[in-house]
Amino acid sequence: MAHLSQEEKRRYSRQIIIPGIGEEGQQKLKDASVLVIGAGGLGSPAALYLAAAGVGTIGIVDSDDVEISNLQRQVLHTTADIGRPKIVSAERTIKNLNPNVNIVTYGERLTADNASRIIRDYDLVVDAVDNFQARYIVNDTCVLLRKSLVEAGVMRFGGMVMTIVPFRGPCYRCIFPDPPAPGSYLAPGEAGIIGAVPGMIGSIEALEAIKLLIGTGEPLVGRLLLFDGLDMRFTEVSAGRNPECPVCGKTARASTGA
Numbered sequence: 003m004a005h006l007s008q009e010e011k012r013r014y015s016r017q018i019i020i021p022g023i024g025e026e027g028q029q030k031l032k033d034a035s036v037l038v039i040g041a042g043g044l045g046s047p048a049a050l051y052l053a054a055a056g057v058g059t060i061g062i063v064d065s066d067d068v069e070i071s072n073l074q075r076q077v078l079h080t081t082a083d084i085g086r087p088k089i090v091s092a093e094r095t096i097k098n099l100n101p102n103v104n105i106v107t108y109g110e111r112l113t114a115d116n117a118s119r120i121i122r123d124y125d126l127v128v129d130a131v132d133n134f135q136a137r138y139i140v141n142d143t144c145v146l147l148r149k150s151l152v153e154a155g156v157m158r159f160g161g162m163v164m165t166i167v168p169f170r171g172p173c174y175r176c177i178f179p180d181p182p183a184p185g186s187y188l189a190p191g192e193a194g195i196i197g198a199v200p201g202m203i204g205s206i207e208a209l210e211a212i213k214l215l216i217g218t219g220e221p222l223v224g225r226l227l228l229f230d231g232l233d234m235r236f237t238e239v240s241a242g243r244n245p246e247c248p249v250c251g252k253t254a255r256a257s258t259g260a
């Protein structure tokens with residue numbers, strides 16, 4: 003692990019002076035690796051703020067190409083990127099912001115088959131996917147590999163975010179044991195979204211990740227943070243671990259050796 007250069011000390015000076023961070027905390031960020039799953043509405047601000055803060059390695063998973071309808075919220079990509087892979091514009095935008103960051107891109111859809119291989123190498127995961135199937139795969143894999151996970155979802159004017167530290171607080175499945183039945187919810191393209199909403203929630207994801215990596219503050223473990231942008235209100239719902247949880251409950255723990 004390389005020490006902070008003079009350029010880095012200047013670049014991050016506004017956060018290094020914060021009590022609880024310091025050069026020690028900045029070094030932790032530099033030595034850390036975060037996987038951002040999805041380079042869309044949530045992944046854009048999350049990856050940008052993680053990169054700006056000096057996280058040393060950022061992995062980005064996305065198999066889609068940029069479409070014009072993405073640009074209203076996915077600020078990693080520009081009009082000139084339409085038709086090109088999102089991981090290409092994501093890497094370029096992040097490198098332009100902070101060339102110190104090592105970017106690793108995965109131009110593939112996260113599946114039950116590749117999730118362990120991709121997630122294994124990272125310290126922490128930021129979930130920025132737009133579908134329930136991937137959300138459950140990410141949760142289950144992170145619990146299995148004991149990786150901390152910041153989980154979020156957005157729709158229309160609202161969103162939610164929670165932080166999962168496996169076996170310390172509830173996982174996504176402790177709270178929502180099963181994916182909703184297909185057809186019982188609106189797909190993102192049907193529901194709609196205001197870009198500033200994933201802008202806020204993705205920024206909260208980045209902040210949660212930064213806190214966990216530095217080891218400061220109180221993460222959203224066992225607390226579901228709900229945001230209603232129409233009324234401009236944050237509310238919080240407490241949630242505990244479910245002993246019957248199929249991935250982190252009693253029987254699951256026996257099989258994973260925790």
Ligand SMILES: [Zn+2]
Nearest residue numbers: 173176247250
């Ligand atoms: Zn669980």
